[in-house]
Amino acid sequence: MNFVILTVIFVLIVREAQSSIGDHSPYYQKCVEKCGLQNCTEDGLHFIEDQRPIYLSSLQWSCEDECRYECMWSTVAAFHHRNWRTPQFYGKWPFIRFFGIQEPASAFFSLLNFYAHVKMIKRFRKEVPSDSPLYWLWHYFCFISLNAWLWSTIFHTRDFPITELMDYVCAFSVVLMSCYCMIIRLCRNAPKFILVTITTFFVAFLANHVAYLGMGRFDYGYNMQLNVFIGTFTAICWFGWSTYNRIRQPYVWKCAVFVALGGLVMLLEIMDRPPFFWTFDCHSLWHLSTAPLICLFYSFVIDDCKYLHKLEQQTETKKLS
Template identity: 25%
Template sequence: MVLGSARGKVYFYLLFLLVATFIGKTTASLGDHLPDFKECVKICQSENCQDGNTALPFHLRLLLWTCPAECDYTCQHVVTDRRVALCWTFSMLFHTRDFPLTEKLDYFGAGANVMYGLYLAVIRIFRLDQEDPRYKPTLRRLLTAVCLILYTLHVCYLSFWSWDYTYNMIANIVIGMTQNVLWTAWGIIRYRKTNRFWTVWPALIVVWIILAMSLELLDFAPWKGLIDAHSLWHLGTVIPAAWWYLFLVKDIQDDVTGIRLKT
């Protein structure tokens, strides 16, 4: 029994060492390593940062922004906008002409958008973007892996097992409602703590989205063959999308201000 226990420990340590060889230290998110992001930053700095911070507007220099930092921030939006645009491009193509390919791109793009929304909600609300405490980076990597695996299984099920419209709708509603609950709770809690109205915007946006989503669930025949519940659902998402962007800007500004006050 003692010999068997000793062998078990040896195998465990060997397995641990094998796994440890694949673990590397990281100081940046995956997005910082994207080739197009690094190329964007390189071009921006070479074209705008040769003479120090002279290319920056006065209000940015007043807030202690540097030219390299502004290039990094700008390129984050450039690279992210390209990927977000794909979701809406696929949706536009599908609604323009319904082919099997455009339908799949629309559904998979929408699913990726919804899953990323949940991923962002968990990262932001529980501050998994921070490096301290030390367990947060591990949780962030675990969350990333779980979301990627769930999305991959979702796509594989629809592609190779069954193109199930009911399942697809339920899956997106469950993921969407989960992030809605998270943002609503976060908004209410933050508003009670800070008494700043913009902190409750996520909860109000969620209410708007739920009302608009009811058009998807309570369908009706197209009015004069042109306007149906689905088209009105898309129309109803325009304002909350812009509103959500304004909230993200406010949240980032508040976060940056808090960090600078601490330093």
């Protein structure tokens, strides 16, 4: 478990410290300046002679953006000609666009995760009785996760300040919701006023976090530290609970494996390398690997709700007898 925690922390630190050698290089800056003077209007938004495909203009690729994209590849070629390593630009690896999509693999795999949630919540509704304990809790979890993966798709399709903010905020909402679901599961027999207090606290905490990130400059360090703390706390609690209940509830191995594999696949983030075929980077492969883990977690949730439903029925039968 310590390995999982250290992996998550190291991943986030590495991503926070990424440099942007490519966009700081004189070659790139001169290329962008020359391209802008030759092809763009004074505001840099429009081409003097615009003959782009409609899908580029629909995704709001301005003339300045096009210059940056073309000069990015010229700079990459210049670096490789000198046997230098592939540079990053504005904290990102160079990617080949696909119909105007900036990071096509990450965008597609984000949709794959979205689909995994849709598929598994349908299975959940089919197999779990609607009067089962925590039935609606997992529907709320699914809704928040779907929203997060939708914004992840949008962000990887087109990187704007607003799409970046929504991607980070919605990703945090999933981390917080996972923690909330874990606490509610462990404290489900607590008095109602305690459960209401817990819910109020989490809602207020999320609102405060969103308000803070949306005011002024985005605080990456604070957001990173908060995600690490809450994610680590949730993982430890789920793993400990699964270990404690492994005899009485044999299906909890799925939760334990989910936590362990979730930490293991984070190695893909550590092995940050230039994208294969300028399309598949380690971050996109991480998105790919999380899709089957979603199915595993829902499988655990389905079994757990069935167990709680059976337990509740047995308790009611004893009361009647």
